[in-house]
Amino acid sequence: MTFSQLPMLVLVGFSLTAMLTLMSGCEKSLTQEDRPVVIADEQPQSQHKPAAQEDDQLEVVTLGSGCFWCTEAFFRELKGVKSAVSGYSGGPNPNPTYKAVCTGTTGHAEVIQVTFDPQQISLTDILKAFWETHDPTTLNRQGADVGTQYRSAIFYHNEQQKEQATAYKKQLDASGQFKAPIVTEITAFEKFYPAEDYHQDYFKLNPNQQYCQYVIRPKLEKFRSKFADKLKTAETDKQ
Numbered sequence: 001m002t003f004s005q006l007p008m009l010v011l012v013g014f015s016l017t018a019m020l021t022l023m024s025g026c027e028k029s030l031t032q033e034d035r036p037v038v039i040a041d042e043q044p045q046s047q048h049k050p051a052a053q054e055d056d057q058l059e060v061v062t063l064g065s066g067c068f069w070c071t072e073a074f075f076r077e078l079k080g081v082k083s084a085v086s087g088y089s090g091g092p093n094p095n096p097t098y099k100a101v102c103t104g105t106t107g108h109a110e111v112i113q114v115t116f117d118p119q120q121i122s123l124t125d126i127l128k129a130f131w132e133t134h135d136p137t138t139l140n141r142q143g144a145d146v147g148t149q150y151r152s153a154i155f156y157h158n159e160q161q162k163e164q165a166t167a168y169k170k171q172l173d174a175s176g177q178f179k180a181p182i183v184t185e186i187t188a189f190e191k192f193y194p195a196e197d198y199h200q201d202y203f204k205l206n207p208n209q210q211y212c213q214y215v216i217r218p219k220l221e222k223f224r225s226k227f228a229d230k231l232k233t234a235e236t237d238k239q
Contacts (some may be wrong), residue, residue: 003228008195010112015142015170019190023127032076032234033230035155046171057118057119058082058115058116058117058119059115059117059118059123059157060113060114060115060116060157060187061113061114061116061123061126061154061155061156061157061161061198062089062111062112062113062114062154062155062192063075063111063112063114063130063153063154063155063199064089064090064110064111064124064150064151064152064153064154064155064185064187065128065130065133065134065136065142065152066110066134066142066143066145066150066152067110067128067142067145067150068086068087068110068111068112068195068199069199069202069203069211069212069216070080070084070133070203070215070216070219071084071112071133071134071203072073072084072085072086072112072200072201072202072203073088073202073203073216073220074129074133074219074220074223075112075114075126075129076201077220077223077224077231077232078116078121078125078126078129078227078230078231078232079121079230079232079233080116080117080118080119080121081115081116081121081126081230082115082116082117083113083114083115083208084112084113084114084115085112085113085192085194085195085200086110086111086112086115086194086195086199086200086202087110087111087112087113087192087193087194087195088101088106088109088110088111088149088192088195089108089111089153089155089189089190089191089192089193090107090109090110090153090155090185090187090190091107091108091109092107092113093106093108095193096108096193097196097225098195098196098199101149102147102149104147104148104158106149107148108149108193109148109149109150109151109153110195111148111153111155111192113192114126121230123160123161123164124164124168125230127154127164127165129223130228131168131172131182131184132226133219133223134152135152135178135183136178136182136183136184136196137178137179137180137182138152138183139151139183150183152182152183152185153185153186153187154183154184154185154186155187155188155189155190155192156186156187156188156189157169157189162186162188165186166186169182169184169186190238203216203217203220
């Protein structure tokens with residue numbers, strides 16, 4: 001190696017480091033500058049709640065498909081979805097914090113709780129958007145995000161949801177749409193804990209954050225193209 005080659009090697013090394021940092025998951029992309037609040041075990045839970053469910057026409061399903069920053073951004077744009085709240089489900093301990101869940105030891109998955117009007121969008125369409133916006137064949141992993149908190153999971157709220165999700169999963173496996181078997185967990189819903197406030201509407205509120213620009217935005221643009229006929233059209237419909 002000559003001395004003249006060093007600047008180029010340093011530049012390449014820096015570029016690779018930057019890309020790995022971007023792709024290393026939601027937790028590592030939260031720089032001190034990006035954090036609206038300090039992540040701490042004693043941090044209070046979010047005040048965000050799913051859309052009011054006293055309306056018998058609304059239905060709720062809880063979905064885990066990796067980082068909830070991405071997933072929430074997708075589902076909020078679907079016609080008929082009244083709310084998509086980021087949070088945690090599937091673990092035994094009450095009131096988990098983001099810091100605790102990120103250790104992968106609490107048993108919770110990062111999820112969104114979707115409240116929707118089945119007269120406007122079917123559960124089948126919700127499941128289609130769910131399975132086509134992440135890789136359901138990688139156990140406890142989505143890309144560079146690794147851990148049980150990133151597992152593919154459907155927490156069903158009634159037997160009908162269980163039957164539909166199970167049947168759809170079998171159909172997808174039989175179709176060969178994915179090159180490997182689907183490992184999505186289909187489990188009875190028990191409890192949902194809304195994530196801390198700074199996780200809610202993350203993409204909308206942090207459009208210039210690097211993770212949003214280089215990871216979420218390209219995925220969201222692809223989602224909008226693929227599900228164009230299912231999207232809300234009027235700005236006033238955006239939740």
